[in-house]
Structures are given as structure tokens and as C-alpha cells.
Amino acid sequence: MKKLVNDPKNVVAEAVAGFGAAHADIVRVSTDPVYIVRGDAPVSGKVGLVSGGGSGHEPLHGGFVGFGMLDAAVPGAVFTSPTPDPILAATKAVDGGAGVLHIVKNYTGDVLNFETAADLAAAEGIDVRSVIVNDDVAVKDSLYTAGRRGVAGTVLVEKIAGAAAERGDSLDAVAAVAEKVISQVRSMGVALTPCVVPHAGEGSFTLADDEIEIGIGIHGEPGRARIKLEPADAIVDRLLGPILEDIPFVRGDQVLLFVNGMGGTPQIELYIVFRRAAEVLAEQGITVVRTLVGNFTTSLEMQGTSITVLKLDDELTSLWDAPVQTAALRWGR
């Protein structure tokens, strides 16, 4: 497997350094411990938003640090949660006196490390609230699993909660907006190929040339079923079905449709996916009023896509439309 890396041990440090240099107009980076904060942090009187998780999902989360979205991102090693130390340091760096919201994807490691960091921050007198994103319908949410995973829907939570914080909402109010998005967003993904963690050097799983994995997670962990490759429209139908049944989404709903690339799938294929997803939604009387297409929550070089549907109302739509200025999302400013 060919990769553009130097020493695999330095992948995250070198990437974060490059990110900081490329986006110095938006962010500052700390190298020890490693975190990324918006250039004007802490913003006095504003709720600070901190997210993070294993690296390898770029632009999640560093690409979403900036005006109107995250105040800080804490990247761990590739596919490994950051430890509590950098999460605590980032939390302190963005505390503008109005409290800090942790946005955590539902993976055991992320939850445990953010929990520990939140305890430490509270001990230092910082008001911290946490929300857990669990939008992946591929995983059954039951007493017998660690619960549904947090995947691409996290981007929408970060954007909308970020807009709420930017307009001056209190910590409770920002957390409530984030929880509302979490309750109304659902996703499911598919992998056509595995991805290769730099220090592992081989695929995170194996797929035959004619096989795809339905319900893939964003670390390449397997999902619901392994099937033979099908035409794009059939695959979209397999992903969209469980999503729409889950809340459920019903006739008359207004939604944001987000087609996400896993890193190795070209834009041209993502639009083929979008075309079919929009067609199915239209057939069911669900109106797509906002859209997002591109590589926003990736799994290194994995080929694949995920579909995310968010049920909108006037408040969520206006928060989505609010100005944002980050490396990966930028409009209205």
C-alpha cells in the first residue's frame, strides 16, 4: 500500500502542523498536547464547542473549527480516541466563561476519554455538558450493544449547534439544539474497499473484488451484511430504506440530504448516489430543502459513501443557513 507519509508515527502531528499552516487565517494549533482552536479563541461570553476523535476522518473535526461551528477539535491517533489531557487542554482554551459543550461520537473509547476529560474540567470549575451523536442506523441500539455509532451526521450537529452558540445561546440552549439535531438525523454507509491505517500497513478488513460491506462504520469496522456489488441505485435503496424507516421520515417532511464520501470515492459517483437518493425521497413525498455533497466524514482512502437525512424545521434550517467560516465549510461570511 502506497501512502504519502514519512514516519507513520508522525502522521497526525505532521498533518496537524500542515493544517495549521494552511489555515492560519482561521485556526491556531497546539502541538503538545495536540489540538486545533479557532484563531480568536476563547470568545468571551460564547459557549465553546469541542469535538474530537480518532484521526483519519478529515475534514472531521479540524476542518470544522472556525466562526459559526467548532471552537476546538482534538485529533487522536488514527482511528483512536484522543486521551483526556488534550481534550481538557482544548476545553480550557475555548472556555469563554459561558461553558463548553463536548460533541462526542458514540464510540466506547471516545465516550470514556471525553467523560474523563469532562470530570477533570468540572474539577477546575468549567461548566461542561456533553452530547453523544449516534446517527448510524446500521447498528442496532439495544442493551446488548454499545449503542448506535456516531458517523457523518456529526457534521450537521456541529454546524447547527455551532450556529446556536454563535448567536449567543446559553450552554443549556446549545446542548438542547444539538440534542434536537441528534434526535432527527439518521445515516447509513457502504464500503467498496477497506482502508489502510498507516501504522498497520494492511487493510482494516478484507473484501473480495466483487463484494461490498453494507452498514460500514467510519473506522472500517464491519456493518450489517456483506453482499455482491450491485448498481449504485440498488445500493442507495439499501441505505435509504433503514434510514427512512427509523424515525420515521414521513410524507410532508422537509429534510437536509447529505451524501458523504468515505475518502476514496470520486465526486462523480457521489452525485450518482445523490441523484437516486433525491429521487426516492421525492417519490415518498419528502422535500429536500437543503443539501450537502462531498467528502466530509472520511475513513482514510476507503471507497464508499454514506447517506444522512436530517429532518428540518424553521429553526434548524435558519441555523444551517447561518454564516460559517471553517476550512471545510464556508458560506455567508
Place this chain on the structure above:
Amino acid sequence: MNLNATWAKAWIRSSAQVMSEHRVELIDLDREIGDGDHGENMDRGFQAVLHKLDDLPPEAGPGDVFKFVATTLISTVGGAAGPLYGTAFLKGAVAISGTIELDGPALVAFLRAARDGIVLRGKAESGDKTMVDAWTPAVDAAEAALAGGADDRAILSAAADAAEAGALATEPLIARKGRASYLGERAIGHRDPGAQSSALLLRAAAATATTA
């Protein structure tokens, strides 16, 4: 070797070597039912501990050694294993705080507190296909050995044997916690990497105690 600070440090040095030697094995186990980072994370964490172990003051007791191990693992391992092993060593250290040399009851108290810390942090139960499935049999075996009049070395040996058997016994299980729980029946036939690293750790403790 008596179970004092010298043993504690020797155990941790040996663990660092063992995690390094078994790095690929743990990565491979984790690739099957997780995300393939467990061996890398454990190796990185124990190497960090190893590098700073000699900085401990000479008067540090075994509890101080384990507390230092706990905070270093929490800071360096990441994933779920960092908080879990960190909490284990932290709670274990508190249980033997001030003790210069562990006798049988102190050793069992240490192991039990470590296991309870893992359960507290991870909220897993026996049979969930997690490191608890290595630790709980180990604690049970240690308690039985103590009750049967075994010395500290025999207690550690019994704990290590039971942890290895427990790790092996995770293979037919469906996971109910952690990333493997997403796999349902597909987790059957694979050993839990956390249970395996736990067994390695406890074997290193027993092996260190029996040398000189």
C-alpha cells in the same frame, strides 16, 4: 521476589516488553472484531511508562508506582483501553496505598480493586466479551488460592492461569460492549483483544514474581 516497589517496577518493565512483543498479535485480534489499534495503543502506552519509570523517587511504594502507571496510561493509550487500564491501576493503587510490601490479602485486594475499576468505567459484565472476562476469573482464582493458603507467587500464578483461560473463553461469545458489539454473531470465533492483553499483563506479573 517479594511484592514490593522493585517487583512493581519489574512487572511494568516486563509488561512493556510483552506488549511490544505481542503488538502485532493484538493488532490482528483487534482487526478481526474491532478497529485494529489495540496493540499499537498498548505498546505506545507502556513505552511511555517505561521511559519515565526511573524518574520515580526511590521511596515510592508499589501503590505510588501503580498510580504513576495509571496516569501515564490514561494520558498516552487512547481508545477505550487507556481509561480502562488507567482506572484499573488507579483503583488498585488506592487499595494498597501506603503498603510497602504486598502480602496475599493485599495482593488480592489490589486485583479486586483493579477489576472493579474496569467494571465501573466500562460498565461491562461477565460474558460481554471484554477484558472483564479475563479479570473476573483472575480475581476469583486469586481469592480461592488465598483461601487455600497459597503464597503470593502462587496467587499470581493462579490469577494469570485463570485470565488466560478467561481470554480463551471469550472466543465463542457474542460481544455486548465495545466496538465488537456491532458485529453480532460475526464476533463469534474471535478472541477479545482486551481480554488477551489483560492475560498478558497478569502473566507478566506472575512471571516477574517468580524470578529471583
